[in-house]
Amino acid sequence: MGLQITKHSKVKQANILMLGLDSAGKSTLLYKFKSDEVFLTIPTIGFNVDMIETGKDFTLTFWDVGGQLQYLILESFYK
Numbered sequence: 205m206g207l208q209i210t211k212h213s214k215v216k217q218a219n220i221l222m223l224g225l226d227s228a229g230k231s232t233l234l235y236k237f238k239s240d241e242v243f244l245t246i247p248t249i250g251f252n253v254d255m256i257e258t259g260k261d262f263t264l265t266f267w268d269v270g271g272q273l274q275y276l277i278l279e280s281f282y283k
């Protein structure tokens with residue numbers, strides 16, 4: 205996962221890129237950050253973007269990239 209903090213802004217923001225094999229548990233982890241409830245996930249088609257406010261002036265933006273999409277992106281490098 206990558207972390208990038210945007211500077212020169214009142215509200216601090218970090219982008220988190222969630223990468224991993226399909227069914228590794230990326231979406232489950234993201235839903236767990238948002239809520240303590242148990243979620244049933246389905247394979248992510250493309251990617252999900254979700255924002256979590258962790259404090260008054262701090263926001264995390266999660267980019268949850270589906271494993272299948274990552275295969276497609278990697279495959280394109282070898283063509």
Ligand SMILES: Nc1nc2c(ncn2[C@@H]2O[C@H](COP(=O)(O)OP(=O)(O)OP(=O)(O)O)[C@@H](O)[C@H]2O)c(=O)[nH]1
Binds near residue numbers: 230
């Ligand atoms: N036992 C166990 N199962 C988990 C855990 N995390 C996720 N799972 C299960 O693994 C399966 C896949 O989880 P997802 O969160 O959808 O996986 P993903 O990485 O988002 O998969 P893609 O969207 O296909 O890339 C689901 O059935 C989850 O319930 C864990 O920590 N332990």
Ligand SMILES: [Mg+2]
Binds near residue numbers: 268270
């Ligand atoms: Mg997923």
